[in-house]
Amino acid sequence: MKIAIRNGRVAQGDRLVKADVLVEDGLIRAVGHAGPADRDLDASGCYVLPGFMDFHTHVDDHIGRFYLADNYETATREAMLNGITTLCTFVTQAEGQTLRQAMAAARAKALDTCHGDVLWHLTPTTFEPGDLRFLEALLEAGYRTLKFYTTYRPAGLYVSYQSLGDLFQRLSPLGATFMVHCEDDDIIAHVEPGALDLSKAVSHTRLRSEEAEVEAIRRVTELALAKGASLHVVHVSTLEGARAIVAAKAEGDVSMETCPQYLYLDETFLQRPDGHHWLCSPPLRGHREAFRALAREGAFDMVATDHCAFRPEDKDSWNGQDLRQVPNGMPGLGALPHVTWKIWEDDPDRSALGLATHLALNPALRAGVADRKGAILPGLDADIVVLDPHGPERPVRSTGVPTFEPFPGFTTKLHFRSVLLRGVPRVQDGRLLEPDRPMGVPLQPDPETLPFT
Ligand SMILES: [Zn+2]
Known part of the structure; x- marks a missing residue:
């Protein structure tokens, strides 16, 4: 499935560039004009960040x-x-x-x-x-x-x-x-x-x-x-x-x-x-x-x-x-x-x-994973954040489990419109999608599969 993230300002090196990001098969395919896609994600007014x-x-x-x-x-x-x-x-x-x-x-x-x-x-x-x-x-x-x-x-x-x-x-x-x-x-x-x-x-x-x-x-x-x-x-x-x-x-x-x-x-x-x-x-x-x-x-x-x-x-x-x-x-x-x-x-x-x-x-x-992660460049994993800096103000929360909050009184307006993991939308409008289907993987090889002497 091709996903186009349209009309955002995309972090490219030390600049923000108005561009679409085209995502397919888990990878970033293009940054620029996306053309037709199976699904569009609107990023207008947002930053598009790795x-x-x-x-x-x-x-x-x-x-x-x-x-x-x-x-x-x-x-x-x-x-x-x-x-x-x-x-x-x-x-x-x-x-x-x-x-x-x-x-x-x-x-x-x-x-x-x-x-x-x-x-x-x-x-x-x-x-x-x-x-x-x-x-x-x-x-x-x-x-x-x-x-x-x-x-x-x-x-x-x-x-x-x-x-x-x-x-x-x-x-x-x-x-x-x-x-x-x-x-x-x-x-x-x-x-x-x-x-x-x-x-x-x-x-x-x-x-x-x-x-x-x-x-x-x-x-x-x-x-x-x-x-x-x-x-x-x-x-x-x-x-x-x-x-x-x-x-x-x-x-x-x-x-x-x-x-x-x-x-x-x-x-x-x-x-x-x-x-x-x-x-x-x-x-x-x-x-x-x-x-x-x-x-x-x-x-x-x-x-x-x-x-x-x-x-x-x-x-x-x-x-x-x-x-x-x-x-x-x-x-x-x-x-x-x-x-x-x-x-x-x-x-x-x-x-x-x-x-x-x-x-x-x-x-x-x-x-040591910059060949897969860390930037919005063609060929890298499509791990992408569509960030709206003008969301409703809310308290900062350090974790979802019972503990104490070390940043009391700290608030934020950052709103996560979309978060993609390897091309799959996992967060939409601040909500976790399909929470019962976690799709994260370890990035490093299992030692048990390595040929050791
Ligand atoms: Zn530590």
Whole structure:
């Protein structure tokens, strides 16, 4: 079936072009004048943008002793309703498990339940020779993104700078991109918790200081530049850290993301009586104006959510005395395009192009899927968002499952007139079509089908 998306303004590189988009057999066939089609979708008054990608989400997994509130079905549902046609999430190798087993478990949860496509970033936690050979085989088969942490020793996730350097050296020739959570564990370990009032959520900002993030960013970017590694720093929250990465970009393949919460929420949320709801790592910080100004200049390659939704009873399960018992993380998936839009909201065309770049093209490039996703070009998957910027004003909603809303009082006028996944309309006028027929697929090959030695 041929579908023509007519009369919209289509994101083409750094421009918006008045054009039709012709879609057939799941792919974009032409951008220009569409000619006759089996079905027309009206995009007049709308932006026509590539389907969005949230590069950083946590779903359907254990985080410490808690299990996340969103599974693959609910997360991809909320994503699709907000134009996010590809969800990137993590496979983390747990204790007593191989990475291969962890990947099989994630795939089993995702299969036949996802409304949008899924891409996994991998967090291996053991590095025996066999583990490294498996990683190399995955990279050769097209896997690209590996995630590491310079902190979280008790959770078994910590990787030293030395080990990170060794991994950069060994896996970079195979095309790996290293996503790194940068907080210096030694600086965090040297904070004396007894000197802080741990009943106050705002003390989190002292447990995990700006200095800890900046130091880890400095160390990890230096290592990446020295080893010629592709580095993506996740959830940057500090102005100084962001500026260090901007400087490093001139010297190597370095990119970064920030999150809606670091742009628009500050530590005053931690001072509220229910401030523990906003606990995440790195923490919310002080003044955000200069940080937002940096975002306006385009310093961040992408905005991603670090969506990590806990059930209310889990987030509230602490004793009120020690904030370290509170699970860290907040939802954000459904808020992503709406809050990112605000960065340039006095200039809607720039906001639309900002979404195309920060939520589609750059994440697709970093994930290694730009030959299929991330732009409106003939031959690519027809993942397309028809976005009306003048819809009825409504509250931003971060997720559809019971949790708390981290963006209270935030509203949006963005209205998703149509969202297509590989050429099939999945959302029409803000409603999910055929919710019982999810058609998302994993973008990466099943390791069980790969020829391993
Ligand atoms: Zn995360």
